[in-house]
Amino acid sequence: MISRVSIRYLAPFFLIAGFLFTGSPVFSAQPDNFTATMVSSGIEMPMAKMGAKSRVENPAMKGMVTISLGDAKKTIMLNTSSKTYFEQPTQDQQRAPDIHDHDMVFEKKKVGTETIDGHPTIKYDAVFYRKSQPEEKYKAVIWEAQDLKGFNIQSEVTVPPNLKFPGSGGKMVMKFKDIKLGAATAAMFEVPGDYKKVGSMQEVMGFGGMGNIEEMMKKMPKGQRPPKP
Numbered sequence: 001m002i003s004r005v006s007i008r009y010l011a012p013f014f015l016i017a018g019f020l021f022t023g024s025p026v027f028s029a030q031p032d033n034f035t036a037t038m039v040s041s042g043i044e045m046p047m048a049k050m051g052a053k054s055r056v057e058n059p060a061m062k063g064m065v066t067i068s069l070g071d072a073k074k075t076i077m078l079n080t081s082s083k084t085y086f087e088q089p090t091q092d093q094q095r096a097p098d099i100h101d102h103d104m105v106f107e108k109k110k111v112g113t114e115t116i117d118g119h120p121t122i123k124y125d126a127v128f129y130r131k132s133q134p135e136e137k138y139k140a141v142i143w144e145a146q147d148l149k150g151f152n153i154q155s156e157v158t159v160p161p162n163l164k165f166p167g168s169g170g171k172m173v174m175k176f177k178d179i180k181l182g183a184a185t186a187a188m189f190e191v192p193g194d195y196k197k198v199g200s201m202q203e204v205m206g207f208g209g210m211g212n213i214e215e216m217m218k219k220m221p222k223g224q225r226p227p228k229p
Contacts, residue, residue, distance in 0.1 A: 030150060031149050031182075032050070032051050034181045035184055036178055036179040036180070038175075039176070040175070041172075041173075043060050045057055051071075052069070053071075055188050064079060064205065067189050067191075074087055075089075077204050077205070078195065088201070103131050103132055104128060105127075106126070106128045108124045109125050110122060120145070121154075122146065123142070123143050124143075125141060126139070127139050127140070135160075141155065141156045151176070151181075153179070154174070156173050
């Protein structure tokens with residue numbers, strides 16, 4: 001079973017991922033319907049987005065799927081192996097920033113152009129943080145694909161250290177491939193009718209779901225690994 005430390009450590013990854021899927025007055029409007037494969041720390045995760053909804057699968061966690069419903073402020077964890085699910089309100093501090101989040105500050109500056117995997121891109125230096133937590137600033141380099149309506153095809157985010165977890169922080173690199181605009185469907189963000197609701201995240205993860213979590217952690221750069229409990 002995954003430790004509480006690991007669960008808390010992984011939360012910033014999903015927050016940053018959610019941010020990169022989002023349009024804002026500062027960042028060019030991102031496509032709001034697509035499927036893709038998100039690659040980070042050696043892990044390839046199929047994902048989808050439709051409006052305020054997102055879905056991320058993690059093969060290293062054996063059937064675990066995270067569905068975030070932004071409008072409903074709800075997060076659903078699915079286990080496709082055990083056909084179980086757990087849902088909970090999305091905490092404000094864990095929500096991915098979006099254009100409706102008045103607590104967020106976004107800044108970016110164009111620094112050049114590059115070609116990434118055959119896609120012409122504009123390269124930006126960026127900073128984003130919450131007004132309520134100005135000391136926790138995320139610096140990033142972002143590449144927006146011009147032939148994919150400004151899609152953030154690659155990002156390098158510098159994660160600030162968390163004082164609660166010594167050794168945390170460092171650079172997180174995220175890349176997207178197999179991008180298909182307009183391919184997401186409503187069913188991708190719904191719980192199948194034959195799934196059973198369980199009472200905790202640990203329960204939905206516990207059915208053989210965490211066998212490869214240590215392997216996933218080992219693939220992370222040393223500066224990004226969580227401390228041992």
